[in-house]
Amino acid sequence: MEIKYFDEINKDVLKVWYSMPSKYDKYKKRYSKKKDADLHRLNKKLKAGLKRLDINKLDDEIADALVDEVQTFAVRTIGMSQSAVDEIFKKDYFEHSKTFIERARQVEPEIDREGIFQALRNVWVMHSMQMYLGQEVEITDSVFAYSMLYPLTDNYLDDPGISKADKMDFNMRFREKIKSGHGQGRNEAECKCFEMIDLIEKDWNRFDHPRVFEGLLAILDGQNASLHQHGMKSLFDKDLLSLTFYKGGSSVLADAYLVKGVLSREEELFAYMYGVILQLADDLQDLEVDLKEEHFTIMNIQGTLGHLDTILHKMLNLIDHFIDNHYEQNTKAQVALRELTHESIQLLIFEALMRSKSYISKAVYKRISEGSHFSTRAYKKVEKSFNKQLNTIVASL
Numbered sequence: 001m002e003i004k005y006f007d008e009i010n011k012d013v014l015k016v017w018y019s020m021p022s023k024y025d026k027y028k029k030r031y032s033k034k035k036d037a038d039l040h041r042l043n044k045k046l047k048a049g050l051k052r053l054d055i056n057k058l059d060d061e062i063a064d065a066l067v068d069e070v071q072t073f074a075v076r077t078i079g080m081s082q083s084a085v086d087e088i089f090k091k092d093y094f095e096h097s098k099t100f101i102e103r104a105r106q107v108e109p110e111i112d113r114e115g116i117f118q119a120l121r122n123v124w125v126m127h128s129m130q131m132y133l134g135q136e137v138e139i140t141d142s143v144f145a146y147s148m149l150y151p152l153t154d155n156y157l158d159d160p161g162i163s164k165a166d167k168m169d170f171n172m173r174f175r176e177k178i179k180s181g182h183g184q185g186r187n188e189a190e191c192k193c194f195e196m197i198d199l200i201e202k203d204w205n206r207f208d209h210p211r212v213f214e215g216l217l218a219i220l221d222g223q224n225a226s227l228h229q230h231g232m233k234s235l236f237d238k239d240l241l242s243l244t245f246y247k248g249g250s251s252v253l254a255d256a257y258l259v260k261g262v263l264s265r266e267e268e269l270f271a272y273m274y275g276v277i278l279q280l281a282d283d284l285q286d287l288e289v290d291l292k293e294e295h296f297t298i299m300n301i302q303g304t305l306g307h308l309d310t311i312l313h314k315m316l317n318l319i320d321h322f323i324d325n326h327y328e329q330n331t332k333a334q335v336a337l338r339e340l341t342h343e344s345i346q347l348l349i350f351e352a353l354m355r356s357k358s359y360i361s362k363a364v365y366k367r368i369s370e371g372s373h374f375s376t377r378a379y380k381k382v383e384k385s386f387n388k389q390l391n392t393i394v395a396s397l
Helices: 002-020 035-050 060-078 080-087 095-106 113-132 142-158 163-179 186-203 210-229 240-260 267-284 287-292 298-305 309-325 332-355 364-371 376-397
Strands: none
Touching: 002 210, 002 240, 002 267, 002 287, 002 309, 035 060, 035 332, 035 376, 060 080, 060 142, 080 186, 080 332, 095 113, 095 142, 113 142, 113 240, 113 332, 142 163, 142 186, 163 186, 163 210, 186 210, 210 240, 240 267, 267 287, 267 298, 267 309, 267 332, 287 298, 287 332, 332 364, 332 376
């Protein structure tokens, strides 16, 4: 099984990054006090509706009213087109999420809220990929198994009761399981991880769809390589940019293969670049946390050396390049997802910069804040309230 193919894609996307300008001149002013008021109004209506909604006995009237509120907000406040909103909301993400959680608890009764959120985030990315690639939006065995691998492997590898030698041994045997399909777990936790690979193979025969399993190996290799980011003795120990791109890109590319099985070159580049952008945004969000844990990234290293302005501008240019040159618009779903993706990424960056204000210049912070739909104060307040509500929902599922 050949993984060098993923290295070549990584090199291609790195070339795109290096070609991006270090100046950004496409800032747009989108903030208004009315949008803050709309955000607070939506938050109040969602909280009131969710209190009345029994998650285990869905009331269609209440659920539909909440969806209508979100749709109206997306069009009137965010500025998304009605056609895009209609296309996205016709998929029943809520029911799929509930189905996933029920199945997850059958496999891992002790799974906590953090593990559920971790898995669900991947489910939602895979649902978007299903839409983009023209597949049915559903919880396939592959969607379920791959999303469950995150909390299952994390819980096992984070267990202080398991020795480092046993964890390294597990990694080698798990890699062989992905590579050949052979091997069994030596305890209950390991068996659950190995069973997820068997589930994936039910959807995709490894001989007919080798890239599916190469993608899984690439993710595993990317995760192992990222261990070198911990406690680096020198900034020149490792190529952090390449590690970052490989880890993020291979993750979403694996999503795409697990959804479709076979991809065109353009579909591969789309998925890989999307993953890179999400990884950069994630590193930006976790800048200070990573620093405290001595997990070094290109974001926190640059942030400690000086302002993030240059790397942030390259990132914004990469996002524009991705949206303009790699996002297909051949179907209604692709057109709708393009709008949603652009708005979501912008929100991720704004959210990240709220936590890392001291790492960018005042001028850049001002321009990005003005480019957000909402003020920092309003967004923080609503985010805190919404996260609390999400915890309540998950606890009741």
